[in-house]
Amino acid sequence: MTAALAPDRAATSDASDPARLAIDTIRTLAMDAVQKANSGHPGTPMALAPVAHTLWTRFLRYDPARPDWPNRDRFVLSCGHASMLLYALLHLADVREIDAGGQPTGQPAVSLDDIKQFRQLSSKTPGHPEYRMTTGVETTTGPLGQGCGNSVGMAIAARWLASTFNRDGFTLFDNDVYVLCSDGDLMEGVASEAASLAGHLGLANLCWIYDSNKITIEGGTDLAFDEDVVRRFEAYGWNTVTVADAEDVEAFADAVEQFRATTDKPTLIEVRSIIGIGFPTRAGTQKAHSDAPGEEEIRGAKKSYGWPEDAQFLVPDAAKAEVSGAVAGRGRPLREAWDAMLDRYRQSFPEQADALDALRAGKLPGDWQVALPVFDADAKGIASREASGKVLNALAPKAPWLIGGSADLAPSTKTEIKDAEPLEAKTPGGRNMHFGVREHAMGSIANGMALTYLRPYTGTFMVFSDYMRPPIRLAAIMELPVVFIFTHDSIGVGEDGPTHQPIEQLAALRAIPGLDTIRPGDANETTVAWKVALTHTHEPTALILSRQAIPTIDRSRYADATGLEKGGYVLADCEGEPEIVLIGTGSELPLVVAAHEKLAGEGVRSRVVSLPSWYLFEKQDRAYRDAVLPPGIRARVAVEQGGALGWDRYVGHDGATVTMSTFGASAPIAKLQEKFGFTVDNVCKLAREIMEKNR
Ligand SMILES: Cc1ncc(C[n+]2csc(CCOP(=O)(O)OP(=O)(O)O)c2C)c(N)n1
Numbered sequence: 001m002t003a004a005l006a007p008d009r010a011a012t013s014d015a016s017d018p019a020r021l022a023i024d025t026i027r028t029l030a031m032d033a034v035q036k037a038n039s040g041h042p043g044t045p046m047a048l049a050p051v052a053h054t055l056w057t058r059f060l061r062y063d064p065a066r067p068d069w070p071n072r073d074r075f076v077l078s079c080g081h082a083s084m085l086l087y088a089l090l091h092l093a094d095v096r097e098i099d100a101g102g103q104p105t106g107q108p109a110v111s112l113d114d115i116k117q118f119r120q121l122s123s124k125t126p127g128h129p130e131y132r133m134t135t136g137v138e139t140t141t142g143p144l145g146q147g148c149g150n151s152v153g154m155a156i157a158a159r160w161l162a163s164t165f166n167r168d169g170f171t172l173f174d175n176d177v178y179v180l181c182s183d184g185d186l187m188e189g190v191a192s193e194a195a196s197l198a199g200h201l202g203l204a205n206l207c208w209i210y211d212s213n214k215i216t217i218e219g220g221t222d223l224a225f226d227e228d229v230v231r232r233f234e235a236y237g238w239n240t241v242t243v244a245d246a247e248d249v250e251a252f253a254d255a256v257e258q259f260r261a262t263t264d265k266p267t268l269i270e271v272r273s274i275i276g277i278g279f280p281t282r283a284g285t286q287k288a289h290s291d292a293p294g295e296e297e298i299r300g301a302k303k304s305y306g307w308p309e310d311a312q313f314l315v316p317d318a319a320k321a322e323v324s325g326a327v328a329g330r331g332r333p334l335r336e337a338w339d340a341m342l343d344r345y346r347q348s349f350p351e352q353a354d355a356l357d358a359l360r361a362g363k364l365p366g367d368w369q370v371a372l373p374v375f376d377a378d379a380k381g382i383a384s385r386e387a388s389g390k391v392l393n394a395l396a397p398k399a400p401w402l403i404g405g406s407a408d409l410a411p412s413t414k415t416e417i418k419d420a421e422p423l424e425a426k427t428p429g430g431r432n433m434h435f436g437v438r439e440h441a442m443g444s445i446a447n448g449m450a451l452t453y454l455r456p457y458t459g460t461f462m463v464f465s466d467y468m469r470p471p472i473r474l475a476a477i478m479e480l481p482v483v484f485i486f487t488h489d490s491i492g493v494g495e496d497g498p499t500h501q502p503i504e505q506l507a508a509l510r511a512i513p514g515l516d517t518i519r520p521g522d523a524n525e526t527t528v529a530w531k532v533a534l535t536h537t538h539e540p541t542a543l544i545l546s547r548q549a550i551p552t553i554d555r556s557r558y559a560d561a562t563g564l565e566k567g568g569y570v571l572a573d574c575e576g577e578p579e580i581v582l583i584g585t586g587s588e589l590p591l592v593v594a595a596h597e598k599l600a601g602e603g604v605r606s607r608v609v610s611l612p613s614w615y616l617f618e619k620q621d622r623a624y625r626d627a628v629l630p631p632g633i634r635a636r637v638a639v640e641q642g643g644a645l646g647w648d649r650y651v652g653h654d655g656a657t658v659t660m661s662t663f664g665a666s667a668p669i670a671k672l673q674e675k676f677g678f679t680v681d682n683v684c685k686l687a688r689e690i691m692e693k694n695r
């Protein structure tokens with residue numbers, strides 16, 4: 001291989017040194033693409049080109065022809081603003097496109113034309129790397145810190161898969177996870193949370209490469225970030241290596257060798273780099289971070305590389321051949337041997353092989369649905385968090401790919417699988433995860449696990465959904481079927497008071513496109529909610545569950561809970577046309593049923609609609625929605641212990657809500673329900689007023 005690049009950057013860009021040619025190709029593609037798009041970030045791809053090139057050509061176990069090979073090493077670009085680095089690598093390595101059905105299309109993942117379309121509408125080269133949009137992008141990055149968090153989930157999942165599927169003589173999984181991250185990534189709390197857990201779990205298959213360039217947007221990192229990052233990671237229990245100069249590829253290769261030789265902890269490789277290296281005036285300054293650099297800077301940089309100054313989007317054949325040859329030369333035989341191993345494995349372990357096939361296809365193996373429990377009618381009932389725990393535990397033996405845990409609240413969130421091992425350093429195949437009090441990382445790690453074939457779930461109090469909103473949003477953008485469990489979903493929390501009582505969180509979750517927010521109204525709706533969540537293939541689910549007991553509705557008297565699959569359904573009805581429609585969700589559903597019975601006893605024609613998932617309800621056709629909520633019936637009252645925002649969609653201008661317009665308070669639950677109007681009498685009174693108004 002090539003010797004270390006000369007730190008003085010003497011111009012040596014010629015075909016006799018194809019590695020150097022390839023590195024400079026990455027740099028010039030990044031500059032040209034940013035200049036053409038007139039936006040983006042060229043400086044970091046330029047600085048990291050030697051590091052990324054060395055990683056890909058000398059270490060990454062990756063077959064460009066099958067970028068979906070399950071045991072490939074993962075490469076995560078957490079500093080997503082450096083997206084051109086990834087696109088250039090995918091192009092030079094000649095990575096081939098895989099379609100949504102998992103089939104090769106025969107097209108490149110990123111063609112040169114795609115690079116010329118950088119940041120344009122519908123291109124495969126969006127501003128930040130987007131999972132599902134571009135083959136070879138392992139996760140969507142851009143919000144700093146998230147790729148770091150995801151990578152911990154990927155490393156956990158890789159070890160879980162190894163522990164679950166590997167057999168003597170059949171090492172199906174032994175892959176590593178590499179991350180490129182920046183100062184900003186390591187300033188973010190989510191990366192610190194995730195790194196701390198990675199150290200605890202001893203994830204020796206995880207390597208973060210930290211681009212220590214001492215520059216962020218506002219200027220030098222001395223503005224706000226002067227801690228000793230390396231010592232911090234040592235304190236987390238990581239192995240650390242520093243590479244003094246990003247140009248010194250041999251020193252970097254040594255560092256990766258040290259990572260590969262470390263078997264008990266994750267590795268941080270700090271690489272000191274000069275952002276925008278080669279730019280005549282911008283190199284090493286925050287000006288190299290963003291903006292089209294301008295023709296003059298670009299020509300100057302090209303000149304310093306010994307590159308033809310006028311050439312644009314130039315990809316020398318030798319550069320592409322060098323990268324694709326090196327990556328495929330190592331990766332293809334490994335992948336072919338793996339495929340052959342899987343064939344032999346299938347003979348010996350057909351059941352495991354089938355399960356693996358299903359997981360790879362994004363399907364859930366086995367007949368898990370038969371385990372879904374049914375709950376008997378019960379006036380006292382159980383909390384929906386309790387019901388959820390029972391459903392989870394009923395499913396667990398049938399659904400070994402269901403793995404998760406809580407941010408230190410498992411006894412409250414009921415997310416523990418009884419009779420299962422914890423997932424720990426010594427038991428990587430365990431199922432009960434202890435995320436620690438790290439909600440943000442919990443969400444981000446769960447996304448990484450979902451990107452690696454598992455079905456993760458998380459658990460915390462609903463009010464802390466705000467602490468994990470960024471990864472929930474990214475799960476929705478990436479269409480990952482993660483199950484986010486949120487308990488203690490209202491003022492029903494009681495004495496813990498307003499800090500622990502969610503108000504605006506329901507509306508905030510419902511506002512995320514592609515997230516199925518389900519608030520089941522009793523134990524049987526909770527069962528169906530789980531079924532829906534696990535049946536989703538492209539949507540994350542937020543399960544919103546109560547702390548307090550909810551009566552289990554008598555389904556022989558009222559409609560079946562399977563109505564939840566349509567998002568909303570008529571639970572109880574009257575003879576003839578209703579005079580009032582009462583809508584409820586979650587713990588307020590039985591309250592609405594009681595109000596309905598009272599009104600019916602007084603001769604009012606009333607209907608109850610259970611509306612646990614607005615998301616699913618909006619997916620139904622107009623005829624169904626109109627049958628549930630007839631447009632002609634304007635007298636409507638919705639009852640929910642959350643903010644009113646959004647309910648006007650269902651109650652209209654002439655209806656009303658019993659909802660929360662302030663924060664809650666610390667008191668026993670019965671007092672709070674009375675104070676805020678969640679009583680049968682108040683709902684009936686409002687219903688009569690609304691009926692009167694609409695007469
Ligand atoms: C969570 C989050 N906050 C803010 C930003 C906007 N942003 C993009 S890059 C950046 C910092 C750039 O510095 P660094 O991370 O060191 O990357 P470098 O410029 O050195 O490549 C910021 C604040 C972001 N992408 N994500």
Ligand SMILES: [Mg+2]
Nearest residue numbers: 183213215216
């Ligand atoms: Mg930086």
